Amino acid sequence: SKLWGACRNPWDTDRTPGGSSGGSGAAVAAGIVPMAGANDGGGSIRIPAAYNGLFGLKPSRGRISSGPSVGEAWTGASIDHVVTRTVRDSAAMLDVLAGPAVGDPFTIAPPAAPYAKLMQRAPRSLKIGVFTSSPYETEVARECVDAVEETARTLENLGHRVEYARPEFDGMALARCYLGLYFGEVSTLMDRAKTEFGARDDDFELDTRLIGMLGRTMPLPDYVRRRQQWNDFARALGAFFEGYDMYLCPTAGQLPAKIGELDTPSHLQMAARLMLLLKAGKLVHRSGQVDQMAMESLARTPFTQLANLTGTPAMSVPLAWTAAGLPVGVQFGAPHGDEGTLLQLAAQLEEANPWFGRYELLEAMI
Structure with a gap:
């Protein structure tokens, strides 16, 4: 941000640690703290975990309370947890954080045993669907594809059944639905900052002001229609899990960007200022x-x-x-409420392909 400056990836300080919980990811990877809080509304536990060589679990909706001030963060899309160096630490912290608060919109059945104990048990033989192509038909880096394919071979050696398969859903519709939520949340938070803290338009960065305008000018029926579409994705994923226990895919589609690489170009900044001046959100x-x-x-x-x-x-x-020493994360997804199996598989993979020694090399570099 312009206020605080760049947050840097400990594995390559010319690169970003990802976001939005990038500071947490960088701090844990660098050994400043053993774990750090993170919240995931679109990948902000998993992306920093992937970019910083960490383990990051996004729990199920409702597993960890967002209360008392919020019923469901981002209408249920966002949930809090941590990024850690080990599976054990993440499981132990989930035991501490999991459970409802008074007045939560719904609760999930607790696990059969504490997650810290569940993760010590070997997972059953799993059937895992693998895909590496982007749901938005965007380019995926070779390193991200290679990481998935190598993981698939490891899984087969561990006795799991792996085959190419993916959930069937409209990727572009998913992108629209996600951004519609994002626009609305940003505009609401901006309004709250103005009302409660006296913020002015100039206190927000240009990109934030543009996103806020898009949130305020989105027709309400469009927002409701997109929120209702979430059900389509849930049903499609549910149908996928009728035949598979999990999916495996890249966590990110590209390696971490260089610092400044994602800055809005000057000509687009001028266009954004013109849109704001003309209040052209509806257009x-x-x-x-x-x-x-x-x-x-x-x-x-x-x-x-x-x-x-x-x-x-x-x-x-x-x-x-x-080859240059940058971490590449792979992502696993499971049915609602099945954090236990995810943690068991992660612990099995951690034992088969331990990564903790990498941090010792990083600390020597730092």
Whole structure:
């Protein structure tokens, strides 16, 4: 941000640690703290985990309370947990954090045993569907594909059944639904900052002001229609889980960007200022430019939003590193409420392909 400056990836300080919980990811990877809080509304536990060589589990909707001030964060898309170096630490913290607060909209049945104990049991033989192509038909880096394929071979050696398969859903519709939520949340938070803290328009960065305008000018029926579409993705994923225990795919579609690489170019900044001056939000929605924004903003991380809109658990596991020493995470997703099996599989993979020694090398570099 302009206020605080760049947050840097400990594995390569010329690169971003991802986001939005990038500071947490960088701090844990660098050994400043053993774990750090993170919240995931579109991948913000799993993306920093992947970029920083950490383990990151996004729990199921309702597993950890958002209360008392909030019933469901981001209408159920966002949930809190932590990023850690080990599966054990994440499981132990889930035992501490899991459970409802008074007045929560719904509760999930607790696990059969504490997660810290469940993860010590070997998982049953699992049937896992694997895919590596982006649901938005955007480019996926070779390193991200290689990490998934190598993980698939490891899974087969561990006795799991692996085959190419993916949930069937409209990827572009998912992108629109996610960004519609994002626009609305940003505009609401901006209004709250103005009302409660006296913020002015100039206190927000240009990109934030533009996103806020798009949120305020989205027709309410469009927002409701997109929120209702979440059910389509949940049903499609549910149908997939009728035949598979999990899915495996890249966590991110690209390696972490260089610092400054994602800055809005000057000509687009001028266009954004003109849109704000003309209050052209409705025109932007009608023009189809939002679809282009969706592709540009989600192209690097197209694999994580599905778990948010469906409320299902998903995790990023640090199982690969590039030749240059950058971590590459792979993502597993499971049915709603099945964090236990995810943690068991993660612990099995951690034992088969341990990554903790990588941190010792990183600390030596730092």
